[in-house]
Amino acid sequence: MKGKKCVILLSGGLDSATVAAVARNSGFDISAITFSYGQRHDIEIGSSRRIAEFFNITDHRIIQIPSDIFRSALTDRSINVPKNRESIDGTIPPTYVPARNILFLSYALAYAESISASDIFIGANCMDYSGYPDCRPEFFDAFQKMADAGTKAGIDGKPIRITAPLLKMKKSEIIKAGTALGVDYSMTISCYDPDRDGRSCGRCDSCRLRIRGFSEAGVSDPTVYQIKS
Amino acid sequence: MKGKKCVILLSGGLDSATVAAVARNSGFDISAITFSYGQRHDIEIGSSRRIAEFFNITDHRIIQIPSDIFRSALTDRSINVPKNRESIDGTIPPTYVPARNILFLSYALAYAESISASDIFIGANCMDYSGYPDCRPEFFDAFQKMADAGTKAGIDGKPIRITAPLLKMKKSEIIKAGTALGVDYSMTISCYDPDRDGRSCGRCDSCRLRIRGFSEAGVSDPTVYQIKS
Numbered sequence: 001m002k003g004k005k006c007v008i009l010l011s012g013g014l015d016s017a018t019v020a021a022v023a024r025n026s027g028f029d030i031s032a033i034t035f036s037y038g039q040r041h042d043i044e045i046g047s048s049r050r051i052a053e054f055f056n057i058t059d060h061r062i063i064q065i066p067s068d069i070f071r072s073a074l075t076d077r078s079i080n081v082p083k084n085r086e087s088i089d090g091t092i093p094p095t096y097v098p099a100r101n102i103l104f105l106s107y108a109l110a111y112a113e114s115i116s117a118s119d120i121f122i123g124a125n126c127m128d129y130s131g132y133p134d135c136r137p138e139f140f141d142a143f144q145k146m147a148d149a150g151t152k153a154g155i156d157g158k159p160i161r162i163t164a165p166l167l168k169m170k171k172s173e174i175i176k177a178g179t180a181l182g183v184d185y186s187m188t189i190s191c192y193d194p195d196r197d198g199r200s201c202g203r204c205d206s207c208r209l210r211i212r213g214f215s216e217a218g219v220s221d222p223t224v225y226q227i228k229s
Numbered sequence: 230m231k232g233k234k235c236v237i238l239l240s241g242g243l244d245s246a247t248v249a250a251v252a253r254n255s256g257f258d259i260s261a262i263t264f265s266y267g268q269r270h271d272i273e274i275g276s277s278r279r280i281a282e283f284f285n286i287t288d289h290r291i292i293q294i295p296s297d298i299f300r301s302a303l304t305d306r307s308i309n310v311p312k313n314r315e316s317i318d319g320t321i322p323p324t325y326v327p328a329r330n331i332l333f334l335s336y337a338l339a340y341a342e343s344i345s346a347s348d349i350f351i352g353a354n355c356m357d358y359s360g361y362p363d364c365r366p367e368f369f370d371a372f373q374k375m376a377d378a379g380t381k382a383g384i385d386g387k388p389i390r391i392t393a394p395l396l397k398m399k400k401s402e403i404i405k406a407g408t409a410l411g412v413d414y415s416m417t418i419s420c421y422d423p424d425r426d427g428r429s430c431g432r433c434d435s436c437r438l439r440i441r442g443f444s445e446a447g448v449s450d451p452t453v454y455q456i457k458s
């Protein structure tokens with residue numbers, strides 16, 4: 001008997017590892033997609049492999065996207081990653097990657113329809129960090145409608161459901177939920193700008209949200225930082 | 230002085246060549262994207278290069294997409310391309326490629342936002358051939374709304390406009406319009422299943438629509454066919 005199938009976007013970060021745990025806990029047979037798009041934190045691809053192995057995900061695809069499609073501080077080393085920003089205040093920072101989640105979800109949709117998966121999971125969340133337009137509920141609602149209109153699955157009345165289960169959770173809540181499901185967060189990396197030894201900077205927005213999340217959750221942070229802010 | 234910029238999806242077919250002419254005629258500085266996705270008619274990539282050269286498009290990107298993302302008669306040689314179908318009747322045929330236009334437009338959107346292009350053009354049309362869900366006006370409307378919600382450009386009130394200028398034109402009307410704009414259709418190929426010498430089959434849906442289009446337009450068809458249906 002075949003179980004229900006899903007496609008998850010696995011970045012190698014804390015959120016997508018938690019999503020993998022949620023999907024597995026819900027009984028899904030998981031296919032995972034990770035993207036190599038010239039991100040300066042491409043060390044996360046190694047993390048994604050460890051997470052896939054941890055969850056026995058045998059169908060794990062690493063898809064190459066040419067980095068010069070995107071103009072962003074995450075792909076272009078001539079643009080600095082902001083460190084110790086005064087506030088993480090909801091403005092769109094230079095680490096925004098144009099249409100990234102749109103492109104990633106489109107790959108997931110194509111693959112989900114091709115393998116007859118019913119669900120797509122993405123680890124986006126908008127609570128601690130509302131600066132990215134493609135991490136907001138309005139975006140996901142619009143993407144679902146577009147997917148329903150633009151696929152055979154949607155036309156046939158079997159739309160592929162796109163879920164961001166962490167969308168409205170605080171980082172600390174995500175960490176607590178994942179810890180309860182057995183996620184080993186030492187496999188994951190959040191830093192936008194790690195050093196050559198893979199140590200997190202501790203000062204970019206993503207590190208700071210991670211540090212605060214572990215602290216608020218009362219869970220020991222397994223991350224190796226260059227400096228602790 | 231810099232002109233207005235657009236990104237066009239250039240497949241190498243008749244429609245996208247016409248779209249390039251329309252965009253050029255509207256005064257756009259054109260960037261073009263072509264996809265190599267394991268399509269059995271990958272000869273169209275050579276056509277896209279000739280079209281780009283014809284229109285002096287210097288920014289022409291060929292992007293690789295792993296073919297096993299898609300399950301379709303166009304990417305999987307174990308599935309036959311239908312020939313001489315009784316009717317081209319609006320049912321979704323096996324040449325449907327899951328979420329293809331969604332993925333292609335997402336790439337165009339990421340690149341357009343990265344280079345500050347205002348417009349994206351795609352050569353889809355739904356009049357002669359309404360079988361593909363991602364060639365319908367409802368789909369393009371939904372994609373536009375999704376793009377507006379999911380990009381910085383959209384949030385900032387400068388949404389990237391996605392236009393399918395041929396959407397409601399018959400194939401014969403497209404050929405007439407392109408001919409008037411000086412398009413040399415001998416550069417283009419429409420066949421889903423050409424032979425090794427690049428000759429069109431003349432029997433797949435795409436060839437039949439092309440043959441009928443030239444006939445109805447009263448324009449000589451420069452295509453080399455294996456057989457003429």
